[in-house]
Structures are given as C-alpha cells and as structure tokens.
C-alpha cells in the first residue's frame with residue numbers, strides 16, 4: 001500500500017468518525033430538546049428506551065385469558081398480551097407500519113414470558129409466524145410476525161420456522177363483517193415446500209387477532225399438513 005492510498009484511507013476513516021460523532025451529538029441534542037416519548041402511551045418520557053416503565057409493566061402483567069373468538073377453530077387455545085388499545089395498539093402500529101423493528105425484541109420478550117407461563121403453550125414444538133403475501137412483504141420489507149417469532153424462539157428455545165406461505169393476496173379485512181372475513185381468508189395459506197409440521201404441536205404467531213379468521217385459516221393449512229395441534233399467541237386482541 002503506498003503512502004497516498006494510506007492517507008486517503010485515513011482521511012476516509014477520520015471523515016466517518018467525524019460523521020458518527022456528529023450524528024451522536026445531534027441525537028443527544030434532539031433528545032435534550034424533545035425528550036424521547038414512549039411509543040406505547042405517547043405520553044411518558046423514556047430516557048433512552050422505546051417504552052416507559054409503566055407500559056413495560058403492562059406488557060409483562062396483563063395477559064388476557066384464553067380463547068372465545070367467533071372464528072377461531074381449529075385453533076384450540078389463544079393467548080394475547082392485551083386488548084388492542086394503548087399501549088398495545090400503538091406498539092403494534094409502530095412495529096408494523098412505521099418500521100420500528102427495534103420493538104420486536106421488547107414485544108418478543110413479553111410474548112416469550114407469556115408462552116412459558118402458560119400450561120398449554122409451554123410445551124409446543126414449533127413457532128410459525130403468520131406470513132404476509134409476497135407483494136406486501138416487498139412493500140414493507142419485513143414481516144412483523146416473523147420478527148416476533150424469531151424473538152420468542154430465542155427466549156423460549158422453541159424453534160421458529162416460516163412454514164406457511166400466503167397463496168392469495170386477500171382484501172384488507174377492516175371493512176368486512178365476520179362472515180365475509182372468514183370467506184375472504186379461506187384457503188389463503190399453504191405449506192411451504194419442505195416445511196415439517198406433521199405430528200407437531202404448533203403455535204401460530206401474529207400481531208393482532210380480531211375475529212380469528214386469519215389465524216383460523218392459517219391453522220387449517222397446518223392441520224391439513226398433519227400438525228397435531230395448533231395454538232396461537234398474539235400481541236393484542238381487537239375483541
């Protein structure tokens with residue numbers, strides 16, 4: 001390496017260090033002027049975290065009891081951290097639509113805690129995230145449910161696998177009634193080639209459950225492929 005190249009390299013390195021220092025300085029300045037506000041309640045300041053202690057406590061404390069959604073079969077057991085309202089609704093929204101992937105470890109840790117404290121979920125053998133349609137995945141760049149499943153797998157040591165794929169790009173469900181949702185979702189999922197679910201007790205992972213139509217359709221695909229039992233774990237329930 002000649003002296004010129006070395007000088008050039010040093011200059012580049014100094015330039016990068018300067019840029020990094022400047023960025024840290026600007027972040028510190030911004031945090032001083034606008035202290036970071038909790039993504040869950042959008043009220044409390046958080047210091048350096050994403051979520052304030054009050055909301056974190058809710059994430060750890062408030063799991064809803066199992067089941068009783070109209071369209072849940074063949075999911076035999078569903079648990080959620082909470083109802084779809086703050087802080088849960090805000091956190092899901094940030095993770096899903098505002099590219100706040102750094103929330104996945106926070107939510108994943110709470111979900112893993114719920115999983116390990118629940119008698120039925122605890123001894124499952126496989127975590128399967130509800131997949132996005134490839135078109136939506138391209139648009140968003142990531143599948144929030146997959147990020148959650150990976151985090152839960154790390155904490156619980158139950159393996160996660162992307163066993164399902166979406167074969168139809170279903171209509172947005174927001175304006176559909178319960179029956180229409182069920183029809184809209186029927187046959188929306190298929191097993192990925194090579195996915196091994198036969199004989200296994202599987203937990204579906206998703207961000208939100210509303211009627212249960214999506215979970216139900218995904219569970220049916222797993223059952224058709226021979227899964228022994230299908231249960232579900234979500235961040236929030238909209239009902």
Ligand SMILES: [Zn+2]
Nearest residue numbers: 038041052055
């Ligand atoms: Zn908060």
